[in-house]
Amino acid sequence: MTPLLLRIRDLHFAHGTSPVVRGVDLDLAAGEVVIVVGPSGCGKTTLLRLIAGLERPTRGNIELAGDPLSDGATFVAPEQRPLGMVFQGLALFPHLTVNQNIGFGLSKAPKGERDRRVAEELRSVGLEGLGDRHPHQLSGGQQQRVAIARSLVLRPKVLLMDEPFSDLDARTRRSVRTEVARILREHGTAAIIVSHDREDAYHLGDRIALMDEGRLVRVDTAEVLRHHWQQHPFDA
């Protein structure tokens, strides 16, 4: 049986008095990809930010490989969590080259090792030869891959992706989606991907979590949910 990697229990978060995330329970196994889908404003992005440590939960526990990241007594700072995140707008550093972007998190590694790992990651995402360019000199799909490479080069235990394909046209979206699936599979990285697109969910997710009003209303395999949605097309 695949070991449990991330365990979330009774997670709550509120902006002032407005609840955003309400009692989320979610498990993620090693190498598993879970897609969180749901309408705009349902709390998907906030859920990722809570896992990343960019927001502090008002209640609940998050554990990674048995170690607490966030509970009543513990709160591990984002920079100390072995997690990667690809932001919706990608958040590439516009003043740094592709190489410098990917190597950003490796600043403490010796130069030789840093260069080697950056080159390796560039190859892995198919961007050899583009390392000296700046983000604005790349296409949308290439920028996407830089953002993924920048996170994966640190070998995170879990990769969080917030609407990773939202800025891409339909054709690029399909090819980048296939590419992301390959990269995640090759790295064996578990991932939680937020999307509002069911096609993303079908093609990338081992499981799909349907979120609404801050709650996970259904978590099931992609196959089961695809079947369900085909039967009840207006459910979500």
Place this chain on the structure above:
Amino acid sequence: MTGTPRSRSSYRSKGLFPLISLIAVLLAAPLLVVITSPLHRAAPEWPHVLGTLLPAHLLETLVLLAGVLLIALVIAVPSAWLIASFQFPLRSVFRWALVLPLALPTYISAYAYAGLLGPTGSISRWSVAHGGPRPDIVSLPGLCVVLALVLFPYIYLPTRAAFMRGMRTQLEAARLLGSGAVDRFLRIALPLARPAIAGGALLLCMETLNDFGAVKYYGVRTLTTGIFRSWGGLYDMGSALRLSMVLLALIAALLWIERRTRKGARQTTDQVPGVPVRLRGTKAWFATGWCSLILLLSLGLPLGRIISDVFATLDRPVWSDVFPAFGNTVYVAVLAAACTMGIALLFTYRERHGERSDVAIRVANLGYAIPGAVIAVAVMALAGAIDRQGWMSFALIGSIGLLTYAFTVRFLAVGTQPLYGNLRQQSISLDESARLLGASPWRTFVRVNLPLLRPALLVSALLVTIDVIKELPLTLVLRPFNFQTLSTTAYELASIEQLREASWPALLIVLCGAIPVLLLEKLLARPLR
């Protein structure tokens, strides 16, 4: 379908752009008088000025400029980073209080510091009485410190705005990549804020180069004092105008450097405000201590001295002079700020939606480079020529209209620079979307660009208002007969060595300057948290 609105918008633009160019030419006219002065003005003392006066004054100007800029950067950038990125005790107070030194005229602060740390200052005397050294701030290095303490908000304000908006996701991404607070500051925030820092630094340099009261009192030989020396001491206006041209060349070089700095920078378009991280323990107290120290030196000490002088002169009849001057100051400042910002917006619109850059606008924006007294003389020359024609039933010289015009010429760059900087951060696709939806360039500017410009517009209006309140030489020369403002009252009292009585208008100048600062902070506080 889309052809109709496009052709209509083009027609409107064709009517508006020439009008904007005409305004720019009118505002550039005094500068043209200065630039062409060798053609129409003799300079009998120029060989002496060129051989002896210019080298010394130019060298001290450059040293002063470098010193003030360096110290102001050390004060402003870390303070802006602390306020924008962290929560610590008294942060909400420091956020607005650190802008308050802008309300303090440099010459008032210089007098106050001389009264404290000059050879016979109260702190110096206390130090000597207790066997310590006798500090003397009345020197070139001392002036660097005093000017930097007053002028650093020119860098602090835009830098803080850049840190608070525009880089949240980049900073969060860096954090998730293991980057600590100092690392994030040096590798992400600082490079991304470079255009804002450069814009603020340019304003600070211009203020430093234009200062007259403080440099005169501290005995530092700058190009500005050289101009007054040539004009008032050697009675040679031609040489004064030639020195103004040297000053103008220096400013043009600074503008060029600033433009280049912006050109190389790549901007983010993130408009989401960052969430300050709470500091705890020693780090929190260090942040509070740093901001307290800056506030004490930039505002507490000089203001304390002014207030103590006010209390020492409570029994003297200063109010009869100060009350009318206060009303006049508010009237002129509001009028000049409204006029300047209206024109600044038109120029910003032209820069954004015009097909090519307008040379007249660029020249008009150089007005800030010329000392107030030189602009005053040029404006008087122009107005005198018009008055002599007898085209109008009233005289321009000595009118509020002419003073407002001169303030607009002088402070236009203060109004436009933050707007230009902010506009460059707006993606051009916003305009393109609006145009494709049928909006004219003007409607696009009003409905799309202008709402996003609001923080920069407030910053610009604030800076112009405070500058007008503090402005001295321009007001002295161009004000209507028997028309006193707070700055002219303070100057006239100080010039007859009634420094303590001068503390009354000085305090009011500080309070007048503080009101728009506080209003600005209140308006910006909501979206910025």
